[in-house]
Each structure stands twice: as C-alpha cells, then as structure tokens.
Amino acid sequence: MDAKVRLYVDQPLGQGQAVALGADQAHYLFSVMRLAKGAAVALFNGRDGEWRAEVAEAGKRGGVLVCDRQTRALLMPPDLWLLFAPIKKARTDFIVEKAVEMGARRILPVQTRHTNSERIRQDRLQAHAVEAAEQCGGTYVPEVADLVALERLLAGWPEGRRILWCDESLVGAAQGLAGAEPGPWAILIGPEGGFSEGEKAKLRAMPAVLPVSLGPRILRADTAAVAALALWQAALGDWR
C-alpha cells in the first residue's frame, strides 16, 4: 500500500529504523488522518531521502513508525539562496512556500531601508517551509534565517557567492543570465518600495552582483521571487 501522508521528521531514517512521534504528529496521523497500525507513511528528514514507514504503535500522545524501504533519494537543491524583504504576512508566507517548491537551499529575509516589516516570526516561516516540502514532494527543507539587515549581510558577504540582483529600475540596463557560471548564488528581490539610492550604489559596486531585469511591468515581490528562481533554475540550476 502506498503512503497517502508525507511527513517531515527531525530524526534519522534508514532500514528498520524506528521513529518516535511526538504528540502533535500522533494527533495528526491517528486522529486527523485516522491511520491505524500497519498503515504506510512517507517520511523525510532533509538528509536521508524519502522512506516508506509503517505504523507500529499508535497512541493518543505518541506512536512509533518503522522504516521499511527508501522510496526516493535525497534531492538537494542547488546552492542557491533567496534574499527578500518581508512584505505583508500572506505574501511573505507565499514567498517561503514558492522558494521551497522552486528549489532554493536557504531563505534569508532581509531588512532594507524601505522594508515595511520590522520583524518576522522565524519559527512560523520555518514551519511553513516544512509544510511546503511535505506538499511538493521535496526531500529537503530549506532553512529560513532570522531577519538580518541587508547592509550587514552585504558587509560580510561570502567570497565566491554571486548575487542575481532583480530590480525594476534595471529595465534595459541589465545583462541577464546568459554566460553566467554555475556555483554558489543568491537571488536578491527588492522591497515593494524599491531599494534606496545607498543600497543601489553599494550593490552596483560589488563585483559579485549581476543585475537582471524582470521585464517592463512592475512585479510584486512574490511574483518577482518565483520568476527569478525560474530563470536561475533553467539557466544554472537543476532544471537544465
């Protein structure tokens, strides 16, 4: 019997490996989804691929699953970070969901001069990333970092990681991804109010930065994130 439920667990997976469930997961599997002893569940932990497991014990406050075979190898996304300025809650959730589906490896909310949001709930966004991975069949969950000031992030920018800078002010002036080399990259999506002049000057001065235009219409940040991820994945990532 094939598994109808996919679950992320933060425990090792392998042949014969027992996986203990917490109260929340037990409630979900046995009360909400009404799985009984012997039912199949698909498990992944972001490291060991996807495993078919069977319910060995089902209780109200916990339970045990036992892995019987690997159903998918681990699919690591390319070494691509997504940097974006948080916007309204629903659209920020959306960006995290889309970044997982589109295969970003790390998600970094950044505070820019014109960012509306002063804080984020990192734990909530991380849970959202787990849910998106469960949904999209992924075997990897990108880490959602804490909010960091763009200026600080750029000041300590890792050598060798290029930045695909998407900005609506770049129409016509942008070079595009043709000729760009694979390797560690980050996509940077601007806030809805645009980057400040100081931020733009800083970005223009960094040799790691490749400016790119996303067409003649103004895109919302969530649209721009998906569009830039698609262009990068097709040119340099695992869609090739």
Place this chain on the structure above:
Amino acid sequence: MDAKVRLYVDQPLGQGQAVALGADQAHYLFSVMRLAKGAAVALFNGRDGEWRAEVAEAGKRGGVLVCDRQTRALLMPPDLWLLFAPIKKARTDFIVEKAVEMGARRILPVQTRHTNSERIRQDRLQAHAVEAAEQCGGTYVPEVADLVALERLLAGWPEGRRILWCDESLVGAAQGLAGAEPGPWAILIGPEGGFSEGEKAKLRAMPAVLPVSLGPRILRADTAAVAALALWQAALGDWR
C-alpha cells in the same frame, strides 16, 4: 502634482477628453480616496496608454475627469495566452493576478478531466485582472475567457499558435525553449491531479505542442504558471 490613484476606465482617452465616472468609481475616488476638484488621477483603458487626468466635477453619484497629457504609451503584452485548470478560489485569483503582471495577453481557464472546479465566476476573475493591471502599472488588461473544455479548445486550435506544455511527467523528456521561434504562443498548465492519459496522448500528437519540464520538484499550478511565464518572456517575449 503626480497621480496617486490609477484607474481603469472603459472609455476613450485623449487630449482634452472628458471621462464620465459611474457611481462606484465616484465613490472610490471622492469618498474612499478623498480626491477633490483639481486632483490628478492616472487613467488607462487598455488601448490608449496611460493619461493624467484632473477631477473637473466630483459628486456623490458621479463625476467628470478631463485628460491633460499622456504619461505612458500603450504597452501591449506579447501574443501569449495562458491556459490553466482552475483550482481553489484563492489560487485561481492568484494565477489571474500573476498572468497580468507577467504580461499574458489572454487568460483561458480550461476544464480538464481532472479539473476540480466545474465553474468559474468569469466576471469576478475579469475584475481581478483589472485590479492587477491598476496595481502593476500595466496599460493593458488581458481578457479572461469563460471556462472551456480543453478537448474542445484543442479541437479548434488556431493554426500557427504554438503551445508550451508544462507537465510534471515531462522531467528529462522535455526539450525546452532553446531554439523556439517567437510568434503566437500559449502556455498550458496542468490541473493539480495531472492530465489524463487521453489528454496527454492528444497533446503529444499535436505538432504545435512543445513539452517543457519545470524541474524535479512538483510545483503547484500557481507556481508553475509564474515560472512558465518567466521562462517564455525571457526567451521569446518582452523581457528579452
């Protein structure tokens, strides 16, 4: 003074042209946005570009704006249709919004074997397209067609219009857009349950169809729509 409000009107625009407002638009401009006589509004109608207009008469049940100068030329999107199977309401709204931002010229909801939704509210989706165009600075509003059966649409498919067929079953087998020619195109996004075997056979047999893979993860329909529009616009559309 620059206009802070952008409004779609279904009336001719031009130098000195008077534009009569209906009750809804008058309410929005004069009660919600509190514009008074002399205030500037940006108008577009999908044909004549964007015009700066001034409030000449402001009433409770109507009003008159007078155009004083064109602020943007008409930007027609490329001849690209987006065909998609409607999903849950919020995500269908989202696909329409994204199609407008990304520059599709026509939006066609299609009924497939595995489409969950039997009907759509065409008028509501069209209003959503207008709102997205007002937001994104576009000067064109794509038409949202009524729901049509995919089979019927394909049976009468216009000669010369190619179809970019996005399907999760195509990983590895897809050719991609390299070498494709510009011209009239349509993007076809599958339903969340996938296409039926009959639909796939029909699509494979059509010379107009170019299959494309959107990577190794399963994308939701709304993600797939934005990703496919981005790839097409960058390769063949007005993002080049």
